[in-house]
Amino acid sequence: MQAPIRLHSDEPSAFQVPPPLSLYVHFPWCARKCPYCDFNSHAQADGELEAAQLRSRYLQALREDLESALPAVWGRTVRSVFIGGGTPSLMTGEEVDRLLCDIRALLPLAPDCEITLEANPGTMEAQRFRDFRAAGVNRLSLGIQSFDDDQLTRLGRIHDGRQAVRAAEQAGQHFERFNLDLMWALPGQTVDQVEVEPFEMLPGLLGRPHRLPPIVDAAQPCQLVVVERLDAERQPVHTGPRGSRGSAAPPSCPDWLPA
Numbered sequence: 001m002q003a004p005i006r007l008h009s010d011e012p013s014a015f016q017v018p019p020p021l022s023l024y025v026h027f028p029w030c031a032r033k034c035p036y037c038d039f040n041s042h043a044q045a046d047g048e049l050e051a052a053q054l055r056s057r058y059l060q061a062l063r064e065d066l067e068s069a070l071p072a073v074w075g076r077t078v079r080s081v082f083i084g085g086g087t088p089s090l091m092t093g094e095e096v097d098r099l100l101c102d103i104r105a106l107l108p109l110a111p112d113c114e115i116t117l118e119a120n121p122g123t124m125e126a127q128r129f130r131d132f133r134a135a136g137v138n139r140l141s142l143g144i145q146s147f148d149d150d151q152l153t154r155l156g157r158i159h160d161g162r163q164a165v166r167a168a169e170q171a172g173q174h175f176e177r178f179n180l181d182l183m184w185a186l187p188g189q190t191v192d193q194v195e196v197e198p199f200e201m202l203p204g205l206l207g208r209p210h211r212l213p214p215i216v217d218a219a220q221p222c223q224l225v226v227v228e229r230l231d232a233e234r235q236p237v238h239t240g241p242r243g244s245r246g247s248a249a250p251p252s253c254p255d256w257l258p259a
């Protein structure tokens, strides 16, 4: 008699699940170029119509770029998307929706995929944050730099401290997860400023779980002060190798697919 065909086996499958991917999407324009910035970012076109046309052509080019990369990543699931810049918050909610729809149409996204978008407090409107959230963005990365008006002016930023606070509060309202980029060891910046600013400006956010990036060179004295302060406030503090460009980062997922 012929042995029955086994449909299921406990032996390991000969097929391996391909490792997941993280997708980085670059948006190259800003309201104005900051003098200290080393990123591939450029002042946007003066007229809103021209700027919008360029964004539309760029979104089309991104889609085509991703299509051409598909054979290299076939079968792999995306576990995080980071839309960085530049200032992606210059996009409208509809444009972010178009971008994410294109990505979803071409690549399988994990159900818990983290989707981050970088925003500048000077381009922030509450409605736009709502629209980004509705489009599928579930984490915001805010370029605060400092809450001090003099420091912000010296940095050539387009926003002041009040706008930075408002943007952080709005981020907290619309997003469960967000990060604040803060610059430490700026010329003339005191440890006192570092210690006081974030905590006094955002008392409402202090109670939320948070983590800090690793302690490094020039920022070390300032960062130690902040860590001590957080310990004193009895907040959970995490230090680790994860920066602002994605919190679901990679040890087991070393591949980044730039778009």
Ligand SMILES: C[S@@+](CC[C@H](N)C(=O)[O-])C[C@H]1O[C@@H](n2cnc3c(N)ncnc32)[C@H](O)[C@@H]1O
Residues within 6 Å of the ligand: 030, 036, 037, 038, 039, 084, 085, 086, 087, 088, 118, 119, 120, 121, 142, 143, 144, 145, 181, 182, 183
């Ligand atoms: C590429 S920007 C995107 C956010 C947004 N464009 C903004 O500035 O608000 C991300 C972060 O990079 C940091 N950054 C810019 N220039 C830098 C430089 N030369 N060295 C280190 N960090 C820098 C800033 O903290 C900024 O918030």
Ligand code: SF4
Residues within 6 Å of the ligand: 029, 030, 031, 032, 033, 034, 037, 038, 039, 041, 085, 086, 087, 120, 143
């Ligand atoms: S807004 Fe952000 S990306 Fe643009 S120039 Fe300034 S720091 Fe760089």
